[in-house]
Amino acid sequence: MFAMGTMVVTFWFTFAVGLVARRAAHPARTYLRTALPLLALSLAAPLSAADTATSTKLTLSAAHLVAGAIIIPTVARRLRRR
Incomplete structure (x- = not known):
């Protein structure tokens, strides 16, 4: 299950980063503003x-x-x- 979850998240993560790189005026800043809250949110699963x-x-x-x-x-x- 862990490997499957990792593959699914990697797929969507790659897709999202590609969109940010193409569409955002400041892709690194946009990425950080998205990735850091999602990292904090990802802690909810193991902790709960x-x-x-x-x-x-x-x-x-x-x-x-x-x-x-x-x-x-x-x-x-x-x-x-970029």
Whole structure:
């Protein structure tokens, strides 16, 4: 399920970044204003998982934050070059 979820999110993320790159006057700024709140929202899923140990919830949340810390600046940097 994790791999399937990752593929679906990656597909839509790539589509959304392509739209931002083409249509936004300042694509990096638009991307950051969208990606950061979505990252915060993505923490709701692991933190609200029922019947899940607190350690698992914290590990999943940390994984979201680490992925965001790697992906968001990289994409924003590439959008600045456009």
